[in-house]
Amino acid sequence: MNALLASARAVHFAAAMWLFGELVLACALSAWRGRDGPTGPVAALHRRLPPVARSSIAIGVASAFAWLAAAAATMSGVPLPQAIEPETLGTVLVGTLFGKVWIARLGLALVLLIALWPRNTGRGGWRLAFSTIVAGVYLAALAWTGHAAAAEGPWRDAQLVSDVMHLITAGAWLGALPPLAYLLGTTQPIEHATWATRRFSTVAIACVSALILSGLGNSWFLVGSVPALFGTTYGALLLAKLALLAVMISLAALNRLVLTPRLAAGDRHAVRALRRNTLLEIAAGLLVVTIVGVLGITIPAAHQSVLWPFAHTLSWTPAQESATRWPLAAAALVAAASVTALVAGARRRAWRSATAGLAGVLASAMAGTWLLAVPAYPTTYASSPVRYTTTAIVDGERLFATHCVACHGSDGTGGGRAAAELSTRPANLVEHAGQHRPGELYWWIAHGRAGTPMPAFSPPLGSDEIWSIVQFLQSLSDAASAVGPNGELVAEPNAPDFSFELAGRGQQTLLPRDESRDTLLVVYSLPDSLSRLRSLASQRRAFDDERIRVLAVTSSAADAEAASAQTAGGESMLAIAAPDVAKVYAIFAARDGAVGANLRHSEFLIRDGRLRARWLGVPAADAERNQDIWEMAENVDREPPRPPPSHQHAH
Amino acid sequence: MALPAGAHAFLDHATPAVGSTVHASPAQMKLWFTQELEPAFSTVQVSDASGKRVDQGDPQLDHGDATLLTVSVPPLAPGRYRVRWRVLSVDTHVTEGDYSFDVTR
Numbered sequence: 001m002n003a004l005l006a007s008a009r010a011v012h013f014a015a016a017m018w019l020f021g022e023l024v025l026a027c028a029l030s031a032w033r034g035r036d037g038p039t040g041p042v043a044a045l046h047r048r049l050p051p052v053a054r055s056s057i058a059i060g061v062a063s064a065f066a067w068l069a070a071a072a073a074t075m076s077g078v079p080l081p082q083a084i085e086p087e088t089l090g091t092v093l094v095g096t097l098f099g100k101v102w103i104a105r106l107g108l109a110l111v112l113l114i115a116l117w118p119r120n121t122g123r124g125g126w127r128l129a130f131s132t133i134v135a136g137v138y139l140a141a142l143a144w145t146g147h148a149a150a151a152e153g154p155w156r157d158a159q160l161v162s163d164v165m166h167l168i169t170a171g172a173w174l175g176a177l178p179p180l181a182y183l184l185g186t187t188q189p190i191e192h193a194t195w196a197t198r199r200f201s202t203v204a205i206a207c208v209s210a211l212i213l214s215g216l217g218n219s220w221f222l223v224g225s226v227p228a229l230f231g232t233t234y235g236a237l238l239l240a241k242l243a244l245l246a247v248m249i250s251l252a253a254l255n256r257l258v259l260t261p262r263l264a265a266g267d268r269h270a271v272r273a274l275r276r277n278t279l280l281e282i283a284a285g286l287l288v289v290t291i292v293g294v295l296g297i298t299i300p301a302a303h304q305s306v307l308w309p310f311a312h313t314l315s316w317t318p319a320q321e322s323a324t325r326w327p328l329a330a331a332a333l334v335a336a337a338s339v340t341a342l343v344a345g346a347r348r349r350a351w352r353s354a355t356a357g358l359a360g361v362l363a364s365a366m367a368g369t370w371l372l373a374v375p376a377y378p379t380t381y382a383s384s385p386v387r388y389t390t391t392a393i394v395d396g397e398r399l400f401a402t403h404c405v406a407c408h409g410s411d412g413t414g415g416g417r418a419a420a421e422l423s424t425r426p427a428n429l430v431e432h433a434g435q436h437r438p439g440e441l442y443w444w445i446a447h448g449r450a451g452t453p454m455p456a457f458s459p460p461l462g463s464d465e466i467w468s469i470v471q472f473l474q475s476l477s478d479a480a481s482a483v484g485p486n487g488e489l490v491a492e493p494n495a496p497d498f499s500f501e502l503a504g505r506g507q508q509t510l511l512p513r514d515e516s517r518d519t520l521l522v523v524y525s526l527p528d529s530l531s532r533l534r535s536l537a538s539q540r541r542a543f544d545d546e547r548i549r550v551l552a553v554t555s556s557a558a559d560a561e562a563a564s565a566q567t568a569g570g571e572s573m574l575a576i577a578a579p580d581v582a583k584v585y586a587i588f589a590a591r592d593g594a595v596g597a598n599l600r601h602s603e604f605l606i607r608d609g610r611l612r613a614r615w616l617g618v619p620a621a622d623a624e625r626n627q628d629i630w631e632m633a634e635n636v637d638r639e640p641p642r643p644p645p646s647h648q649h650a651h
Numbered sequence: 652m653a654l655p656a657g658a659h660a661f662l663d664h665a666t667p668a669v670g671s672t673v674h675a676s677p678a679q680m681k682l683w684f685t686q687e688l689e690p691a692f693s694t695v696q697v698s699d700a701s702g703k704r705v706d707q708g709d710p711q712l713d714h715g716d717a718t719l720l721t722v723s724v725p726p727l728a729p730g731r732y733r734v735r736w737r738v739l740s741v742d743t744h745v746t747e748g749d750y751s752f753d754v755t756r
Contacts, residue, residue, distance in 0.1 A: 075692045075739050095691030098743045150660070150686040150742035297744070303661070303685075391670070499668035506677045507666045576674055 001073050001080070002297055008067035010293025014286060015060035016139045019112070020168075021175015022052050023132040028203050029196060030125060038192040041183050048179065053116035053131075057109050064109075068092065068102055101144045108138040139171045140164040146296050147222055155221065162217035165210055173207040174285040176200060177278055184275040193271055194263045201256050208249065224302035227313075227381035231306035234298045241291045248284045251277045306381040306439075313376035314369065317435075328371050335364035377443035384438055386467035388474070390498040390584040396472025399465055403457060404429075412476050424452045433470075433477035441470045479587045482611070492610040495521075496584055500551065500577035503564070510551075511609050518633045519606040522552040522573075523582045523589065526559040528618050529601045530566060535622040537569040546630045547637075548605075551575050555582035589616055605629060607636045660686040660740035663718070667752040676727040676754055680706070680734055687717035692739040695722045700731045717741075727754045 026045040033042050072092045073083035082088065093099035115131045143149065143163035151159040180200050187193040219229075219238065229235040255277050262270040318324040338360025345354030386392045401410070407426040409415040414426040433441060445466050446458035458466060478493035497511045510519065520543070524533060536543070536550055543550050550573040554560050557579070564574050575581075588611060589602035603625075605613040613632045619625035663683045667673045680697060690712045697706040706722045713719035720738065732754065737747040 071743055074745055075689075075743065077692075077737070077745065091691050096689045096739070096743070097741045098689075145743065147742045150740045387664075497664075499666065499671045501674055504675065506675065506679075507668065507671065507673045509664055509666060509668055511664070512683075578672070 001070055004066060004080075005070040005074065005297050006293040007290075008063045008070055008293075009296050010290045012060055012063035012067055013142065013292055014289045015056045015063060016135075016142065017167075017171035017175040017289070018178060019053060019056040019060070019175065020132070020135040020139045020171035021173065021177065022049065022056075022179050023128065023135050024172040024203065025176040025179050025200060027128055027132050028199055030128065032199050038195055040192045041187050041196040044183060044186060045179055048182065050116055050118040052179075053112060057113050061106070061109055064102065064106065068099075071098060097149060098145055101141055105138055105141050108134055108141070112138065136168055136171075140167050142167055147300050148218075151221065159218070159221045162214045162221070166214040166218055169207040169211040169214065173204050173211065174282075174288075176203065177282045177285060181275055181278040181282065184271055184278060190263065190266060190268065190271065194260070197255075197260055197263065197274065201260065204252060205256075208252070222300040222302055225306075225381075227306045227308060228301035228304070230310070231308045231381055232299075232301035232304045234295065234301040234304065237291050237295050237298060238301075241288055241295075244284045244288050244291075248281050248288075251281050251284075305383060305385070307378050308376050308380045308382075309378075310376060312373040313380060314372045315374040316372070317374060318372055324371050328368065331364045331367040331371065334360055335368070338364060377440065377447075379439040379443045379446075380437055382439040382442065384442075384467045384470060386464050386471060388471050388494060388496050390496045390580045391578070392468045392471045393475045393496055393584045393587075394472075394580040395465070396468035396470070399461065399469050400472055403461070404469070407453070412473065422453045426454075429473050430476050430480045433473040434481055438467075438470050438474065441473060442466055445469060475584065475587055479590060482588065483590055489611065489614055492612055493588060495604075495606045495609050495611050497609075498577060498581045498584075500553065500575035500581070502573075502575060503571040510606070518546075518548045518612075518636060520548050520550045520629060521585065521604040521606055522550065523585050523602045523604075524552055524554050524559070524563065525556060525600045526554075526562050530563070532601065532618050532622065533563055533567045533570060533574075536573060537567050539622075539626060540569065540572055542626070542630075546633055548629070548633055553577050553581045553585070555579040555586075589614065603629070605632055605636070607633075608642045612636050660684045660688060660738050660744070660746050662736065662748055662750075665734070665750070669750040670752065672753040672755055674754075674756055677724065679721045679723045682720045682734075682736055684718045684720065684738060684740070686740040686742070688712060688720060689739040689741055692745070693720055693737070695720055695734060695736040695738075697722065697724055698733050698735070699727075705732070729754050729756060 022045075026042070026049060029042045029045060033039070068089070069080060069084050072088050073080045075092055075096070075098075076083050076088050078088065093103060112131060112134055115127060115134065143160050146163065148156070148159040148163040180197070183196045184193055187196065223229050223232075223235055223238065229239065255274055259270045259274045259277070263274065319328055338357045340357070342354050342357030342361060345351065345357055400408075400412070404412075405416055406418045407414075407416040407422065408429055409419070409426075412429040413431075414428040416426060419426050444454065445461070446456060446463075448454050448456035461469075475493075475496065478491075482489055482491040482493045484490035495510065497509060499507050499509045501507050510521075522529075522533070522536065533552060536552070540550065552563070552570075552573050553575050554563065560574070560576065564570055567574065585602070585604065588604065601616075601618045603615040604611050613629075615625060615628070661684065662669075663685050665680065665682045667677055667680070680695060682695060693710065693712070695706070695710045696704055698704045705727065706724050708722075710720060710722040713721060720736070730753070731751055733749055733751045735747070735749040737745065739745050
């Protein structure tokens with residue numbers, strides 16, 4: 001089914017691009033002909049339009065029906081013969097965005113067929129302009145059938161604009177190649193072919209520039225990072241597409257810089273060479289469109305976990321060591337000098353100096369790469385499929401206590417009871433987790449570290465279990481680096497998510513996607529916290545006015561029961577939650593940077609999935625504490641909203 | 652090694668939360684996805700430990716939020732429940748998955 005879907009898409013894209021490009025070239029040549037330009041090429045293209053329109057629309061409509069059938073089968077999950085029954089097709093056509101766009105585009109195809117019908121010939125400039133615009137909409141509307149249409153929030157429009165621009169410029173360039181090849185094969189005299197080629201070239205340069213820009217935009221949205229380009233199926237397909245684009249641009253540059261001047265000088269062989277190169281470009285373009293067909297049904301790289309294919313990657317970490325810093329600075333100097341030599345040499349046509357410059361650039365680039373290369377693993381850039389939740393952290397802590405404390409110690413700093421007997425001191429994981437990617441930690445836990453006593457834990461541990469340990473280490477590292485020397489918060493650690501219930505209401509989670517309110521999370525224990533809980537309950541109207549949701553959690557079931565019995569009006573804030581929640585947040589209540597202190601009472605202000613402020617202990621003066629909280633919340637409210645932390649999990 | 656192979660609209664979070672325990676029977680399941688969904692082919696079913704379907708068969712998208720899919724359930728007896736979802740995102744791709752939660756007392 002995927003093969004039918006991908007090929008129907010590819011054929012359909014190619015047909016729509018061809019029609020649009022054909023019209024754009026006809027428009028461009030007509031517009032630039034002026035009073036005394038050659039009429040031959042323009043007339044030839046106009047004669048070509050009706051049969052081209054008929055073929056491309058016929059191919060377009062046939063492939064659109066194949067696409068519809070394949071889409072109906074994948075959407076409904078039933079085999080193709082059942083999917084094309086009227087009921088399913090009707091639901092697809094009326095009930096989905098894809099179907100509505102499909103119907104609208106079929107209408108546009110009909111309009112084009114009529115507008116370009118042979119009986120309507122004549123050189124009506126308006127008819128040509130109208131057809132070109134309709135063909136442009138017919139092509140651009142394909143953006144609404146792809147990944148861009150499903151983008152989220154404010155970026156959806158940007159992504160659609162980028163995609164529309166990409167389709168239009170690709171169509172104007174690639175679609176105009178067939179008529180150019182036709183003109184090069186038929187046009188006499190040679191001056192007319194030269195004229196047409198120059199006009200095409202102007203359009204093509206503008207299109208290719210915009211094509212590259214919008215392509216970068218699309219890649220930013222759908223790939224998002226360099227590792228994703230190399231480590232996902234989508235990225236690999238995109239690289240193949242870029243390689244083909246490089247071939248096409250090289251051919252185009254050859255045409256423009258070498259063959260067109262020879263053509264202008266009256267060289268007949270140049271026409272044949274130009275035509276051959278144009279046909280090669282068309283072939284490469286068809287391959288590109290084939291890849292596009294597959295890309296549309298491939299998970300965008302930005303949404304897929306990256307499987308890094310190389311044994312090394314580049315990192316700035318080595319640059320922080322003095323042994324690397326000086327050679328690196330030397331390489332940068334050589335690079336700067338070489339670039340100067342290259343540019344100056346090329347401008348003065350001093351080829352020896354330019355060659356030396358080029359060699360210097362390559363040598364310094366290689367040296368820099370070698371200096372900054374660090375070992376990498378397939379999971380180096382992987383993101384955790386296990387979400388950063390209190391449940392995952394507690395699971396990780398339990399596994400850590402079973403498998404890791406003997407060497408790494410219960411606080412993770414490397415001072416376990418077996419540590420003294422080992423040849424290498426166990427790593428301080430609290431530091432490690434801050435310096436390395438989660439995917440690196442995952443790999444080391446799963447596969448061990450060669451040359452050290454660190455063994456492989458996969459098996460016995462499963463993938464999700466290892467990721468839970470990584471999330472636990474992340475929480476230790478986040479907590480350790482978030483607390484300053486005087487016990488204040490100096491960073492904004494991610495808030496582990498959790499689910500809870502309030503009496504008589506359904507289950508909720510800490511982090512809805514559209515978090516616009518601040519949360520005051522109170523971790524309490526009785527009897528110390530009772531007065532504070534009562535005060536918060538009596539002040540709940542004031543907290544509501546400040547748009548702050550107050551949630552109180554405890555690690556003791558008995559305390560939870562006692563608190564609800566003894567706190568009037570506490571139902572709106574006393575959360576029924578697993579004891580894990582209070583236990584995990586206690587990690588973030590360390591004093592003096594010492595992690596693990598289990599304080600009896602702490603309060604956290606949480607916004608956009610991050611801990612923004614904390615207060616330790618039961619306040620001596622409630623009013624003062626509340627004022628402090630409200631002021632902090634107002635400060636936080638003045639900041640522009642931020643997306644939730646991204647590295648919490650992959651899908 | 653199995654890396655997660657997702658597709659296009661993924662389950663972001665849900666209430667009752669994936670793998671959680673609730674004390675009060677929820678009136679409906681709420682599933683938030685990472686992309687807007689097509690109501691036409693997006694379904695969610697809830698079944699009890701014996702595999703019997705218990706939801707009211709009324710999966711629908713939230714009026715204000717096309718990433719939120721809900722389905723109503725009658726008062727649930729204590730036990731384990733399995734939620735199966737199959738959704739179509741607006742970029743025409745289908746994804747499916749399942750999770751469970753417990754109801755106590």
